[in-house]
Amino acid sequence: MAPTVADRVAELTGRAVATLAPLGSSHAWELYRAELDDGARVFVKALPDAAPEGEFAGMFATEARGLAWLGGSFGSPVPEVLGADDRTLVLPWVEEAPPTPEAAERFGHQLAAMHATPAEYFGAPRDGFIGPLPLDNTPRDSWPEFYAEQRLLPYLARATDRGALTPADVRVIERAVDSIGDLAGRPEPPARIHGDLWSGNVIWQDDGAVIVDPAAHGGHREADLAMLALFGLPHLDRVRDGYNEAFPLASGWRERIPLHQLHPLLVHVCLFGAAYRITALNAAQAVLRGD
Template identity: 35%
Template sequence: MLTASLQSFIKQLLNEGADLHFTPLGGGSINHTYRINSPGKKFLCKINKFSSFPGMFEAEQAGLELLASQQVIRIPQVIATGRTGDNQVLLLEWIEQGLRTEAFWTAFGEQLAALHHVQQKQFGLPTDNYMGALPQCNEPAASWVDFFIQKRLQPQVKLAVDHHLLEPALASRFEKLYQQLPAIFPAEPASLLHGDLWSGNFLCDEQQRPVLIDPAVYYGHRSMDLAMTTLFGGFDRLFYESYQYHFSLPANYLQQWEVCNLYPLLIHLNLFGKSYLADIVNTIRRY
């Protein structure tokens, strides 16, 4: 990925006269990531192919800046975005990491609750973005149930059926779930969401402050964020206790979380295959 011309382009984006040192980082299945060292400065660099993920980094920049504008939780500063040939580049502030203490988890719960208190009437967002490697439609809707069905579940169910990952007979069972959603999700305002809040999409900085990264931002039901925290093992108990103290959960929150997690499970089914099918089947059969 890091040809001489691409390195030169990144240098121009950073407006750096000094030589840059690139260190490859492990990570996601979508981007090549690097730590960039220049004299006295560090940056995070993400690179992928525009033809594969058109507009991904512009959408990520918009999401990060929307979250940062609320001033309730730390978000990496966007340094620059750019495109050269078929390469698109996102340059971010480098975050040095610290120890996840009890104070960190308590602050994280409180700050996510504060983010979810940023609310509006409509669900969605004026612009679309990505959930992992898949495009995510955020066309606004007046109700959560309509938005969740039409913009989250139905597109992923159709994609799974089209790629023979989900049997049509099982897909049809989602219709029974859709009928029950108004009772599962009583009306509440749309909250500003991170949108992809699993354990790989937050950091702890050197001052034990939570930092959100790699968002899939929109205004939705807050159970979407909370449900995703449980999908791959869950967060520390103090996180949930702190969130509950600052923004009370409904009595059926576990049911809401189970239903909400159908969306990321369908995303994973469509991206990574049938190893995620059993969890989807187990949930949908209960409805």
């Protein structure tokens, strides 16, 4: 008989599972809160017991490596990985607190500390995932080339194949992609970035925040901040204030927000179809206008 989720958690943590409470699902995997036999509570992300790994093979091990890599700087807002294999990820349970201006400013400091830890190149040693989609992390030395070839064009092609974009949409977005070299701003070294930092991946605490579900890689630090703005984050101005106090952003960062948002918007077009078509098109047009 295949091991159950509780069996897998016990094997990974070395402690028996006293209770396992389902929290719903996300994409193809299930979420749980577990209490171990020593009273510790943990968060579990797992493929269903009977589900084949298929296209998600290695996803949780990749996520665990990404969290450990992002957490390799003092003050980084990343949880410790308690255990992971190809089917299961176990993290400490984080008690949420209401977001406050003070926690937001502290989170800005934490995010700056993570970004200030250098990456070797744009990309990562292994390919990864963003949500359930594959993510090409082939290392490159040039951010405009990396962003165009590995963060925009693959998802533009996937969205086009899905029929979610019109030929006219594609032409506008291709023009935005062609302009990256001119609009990228002053070159910056690759930073350790989360890569999928929308507000749902921020868990607030009294003294800052914890970030989860990364698509970790060496990238442009403005990408994480632009994605925080994409779907809204409480006290975002205070986050930016704290960030700029610790690691000031380069001039022109506001004008580059649509450029950095184009990647997650194309990912959303791939996942959810034409519901995000206009938003992605608007971002491409803003890029071309230099808004």
